[in-house]
Structures are given as structure tokens and as C-alpha cells.
Amino acid sequence: MLKDIEKLLRQDKMPHIWCPGCGNGIVMKAMLEAINSTGIDTKKTVVVSGIGCSSRATGYMNFDTLHTTHGRALAFATGVKLAKPELNVFVVTGDGDGSAIGGNHLIHAARRNIDINVVMFNNNIYGMTGGQYSPLTPHGKFATTAPYGNFDRAFNICDLVKGAGATFIGRGTVFHTKVLTEMIKGAIENKGFSFVEAVSICPISYGRRNKMGTAPQMMEWLKENSVPVKAASKLPPEKVAGKILVGELYKEEAPEFTQKYDELIARFQKGAE
Amino acid sequence: MAKIVINQKWCKACGICYGLCPKGVLDKDDTGKVVVKNPDACIMCRICEEHCPDYCIKIGG
Ligand SMILES: Cc1ncc(C[n+]2csc(CCOP(=O)(O)OP(=O)(O)O)c2C)c(N)n1
Numbered sequence: 464m465l466k467d468i469e470k471l472l473r474q475d476k477m478p479h480i481w482c483p484g485c486g487n488g489i490v491m492k493a494m495l496e497a498i499n500s501t502g503i504d505t506k507k508t509v510v511v512s513g514i515g516c517s518s519r520a521t522g523y524m525n526f527d528t529l530h531t532t533h534g535r536a537l538a539f540a541t542g543v544k545l546a547k548p549e550l551n552v553f554v555v556t557g558d559g560d561g562s563a564i565g566g567n568h569l570i571h572a573a574r575r576n577i578d579i580n581v582v583m584f585n586n587n588i589y590g591m592t593g594g595q596y597s598p599l600t601p602h603g604k605f606a607t608t609a610p611y612g613n614f615d616r617a618f619n620i621c622d623l624v625k626g627a628g629a630t631f632i633g634r635g636t637v638f639h640t641k642v643l644t645e646m647i648k649g650a651i652e653n654k655g656f657s658f659v660e661a662v663s664i665c666p667i668s669y670g671r672r673n674k675m676g677t678a679p680q681m682m683e684w685l686k687e688n689s690v691p692v693k694a695a696s697k698l699p700p701e702k703v704a705g706k707i708l709v710g711e712l713y714k715e716e717a718p719e720f721t722q723k724y725d726e727l728i729a730r731f732q733k734g735a736e
Numbered sequence: 737m738a739k740i741v742i743n744q745k746w747c748k749a750c751g752i753c754y755g756l757c758p759k760g761v762l763d764k765d766d767t768g769k770v771v772v773k774n775p776d777a778c779i780m781c782r783i784c785e786e787h788c789p790d791y792c793i794k795i796g797g
Pocket residue numbers: 514515516517518533556557558559560561584586588589590591592597
């Protein structure tokens with residue numbers, strides 16, 4: 464509830480900079496709800512972001528925060544986590560920040576299974592710079608750099624991080640706020656690399672160009688075009704094709720990077736005695 | 737009657753809250769910002785609170 468998370472907002476920085484109807488505020492709220500309800504120590508919580516509208520979230524969240532350079536949030540976050548493994552480390556990234564310029568950091572952080580919780584704000588576009596297509600812009604959709612429709616196919620970013628080695632993967636949307644919060648809670652509870660795709664809306668740089676209507680209409684679109692992953696397995700394929708699957712997508716146990724690193728240090732310290 | 741607390745100062749008139757409210761409790765003023773029109777109909781579902789991107793609505797105080 465809003466009254467429980469207000470303390471986690473930098474009130475003096477509000478109202479935030481995001482456009483009317485932008486989904487970023489809803490994703491940030493889900494993060495705050497998840498952090499609040501898991502009861503993790505907010506004094507030992509660090510949020511790191513890259514560059515983009517979504518990455519501005521670190522300016523409003525009342526933790527130790529780092530607003531870094533485009534695509535590099537995971538590199539900074541890896542440094543923070545390795546220096547102080549007891550910290551709860553989050554990364555806020557956009558679909559452009561995290562899957563284009565920062566895509567290599569993403570797959571390798573997943574491969575290491577380092578205990579970082581990534582929340583990717585996916586609005587399917589480079590919002591901040593006015594609407595260039597990203598690797599998550601669906602095929603055929605319009606962007607300033609795709610005036611005849613996007614030629615490329617989009618990544619399924621959750622499948623990509625699964626292939627790379629992530630140990631918790633979930634997806635929610637800014638319409639499915641409860642699922643989104645649950646997925647971020649799942650990420651916090653997983654001791655390893657966790658990835659949550661937060662499907663968001665950008666009515667200004669994406670919605671307008673793709674004639675998706677007002678912010679509430681884009682919300683309706685998310686509602687109509689999403690299927691809970693558990694229900695999807697029981698539905699005929701034609702009812703699932705092209706839909707956004709929401710819920711927990713993957714979970715596994717695997718050795719965590721900083722823990723392995725500490726074990727290595729302990730082994731050599733013992734040898735030196 | 738549900739207590740609905742609105743922070744109109746932060747409201748950006750996006751229309752999400754009154755677009756999603758299932759009971760027609762919320763409406764817009766002539767600038768598009770949220771107003772409470774019919775508080776008695778509120779069922780405290782919190783759909784508005786959860787989906788307002790601008791942290792403007794608190795249900796139940
Ligand atoms: C090295 C570098 N290249 C390019 C840019 C320009 N730039 C700023 S934000 C951005 C894309 C952001 O897209 P996304 O991560 O999806 O964030 P959104 O604004 O959509 O939330 C780009 C290309 C930059 N700031 N730095």
C-alpha cells in the first residue's frame with residue numbers, strides 16, 4: 464500500500480519527471496512494495512541504474528543509489544556486490560540500456576549467477592531519446608528509426624537470460640501489478656542472478672507512433688494481451704501465440720558467484736597459515 | 737465510507753485511475769486531473785492506488 468512505501472521515496476524529489484501515464488512510476492512502486500514486504504534491511508540495499516527514462520528511478524528511491532552510464536549498471540553493480548556481498552543489490556535498466564548497449568553485461572552477469580536482482584523496465588523503445596527501436600521492439604512496430612515498421616525480430620529477453628544462466632526469471636506488467644510485485648519478491652528471495660521483465664507502457668515515444676491510444680487504453684491492451692504462465696500450459700497454442708506470459712518463468716539452484724569467490728579466498732588463507 | 741486521499745498536486749491527468757475504476761468513483765476535472773465524484777460507491781479494491789503512476793491516491797487513509 465502507498466502509505467507503507469512512502470518512506471522509501473525521496474519525497475523532496477517528487478513529483479517525478481516521467482510523462483503523464485508513463486508506466487515507470489508503477490514499476491518503481493512494485494519494487495518498493497516488494498522491498499518493503501520482504502523486510503530486507505533498507506540500509507543495506509543499493510539500487511544501480513544505467514541511462515534512460517527508466518534509469519531515472521534511482522533518483523527517487525530512498526536507498527544508497529548509483530545512476531551510472533548507459534548499459535553499464537550491471538558492471539557497477541557487480542563491483543558493489545563483490546566488494547560487499549552482504550548488500551542487497553538491485554539493477555534498474557531499460558530495454559535499450561539492458562539488452563542493446565548493455566546486453567553483453569547482462570548475459571555475463573547471468574552466466575556468473577551473481578546475486579543481483581535486475582528489473583528491466585520494458586517499454587519496447589528508447590523512450591528518453593524520442594523513440595528509436597530497441598532489441599525488444601516487436602517486429603513491424605514503428606519507431607523513429609523504423610518509419611516503415613521494424614524489420615528485426617525482438618529478443619525474448621527472459622529466454623535469453625535463461626540460456627545465459629539466470630536462476631530466477633519472472634515477468635509482470637504495469638497492469639498486472641500484483642504479479643509484478645510477487646516476481647520482484649521472488650527475485651529478492653533467490654540467492655543468485657534474478658531477472659524480472661516489467662512490461663511497461665510509454666504512451667509518448669512508443670504508444671503515439673503505434674496508435675495505441677491513451678495510457679488507460681494501453682493498460683487495457685496489456686490486460687487483453689497477457690496470459691498467466693500457469694494458464695498458458697492448458698490453453699491451445701493459438702490462444703497463447705503472441706501473448707505476454709506473466710508469472711514465474713524459471714527457477715533453479717546453482718552456486719552463487721560471490722559465495723564461490725569467498726570460498727576461494729578462505730581456501731588460500733588457510734593454505735597460508 | 738472508504739477514505740480516499742488524493743494528492744492533486746502530483747496528478748498529471750493521465751486518466752488511468754478513472755479509466756480503470758470499476759465503480760465510477762473517480763472522475764476528471766476540466767484539466768483532466770482526478771476528482772472524487774462518488775465516494776459512496778468505492779469498494780476499496782485499490783486498483784486506482786496500484787495503477788496511478790504518480791503516487792497520488794491512497795485508499796483507506
Ligand atoms: C554511450 C551512450 N550512447 C547513447 C546514449 C543516448 N541514450 C540515452 S538513453 C538511450 C536509450 C534508452 O532506452 P531504454 O534503456 O529503453 O530506456 P527508456 O528511456 O526507454 O526507459 C540512449 C540511446 C547515451 N546516453 N550514452
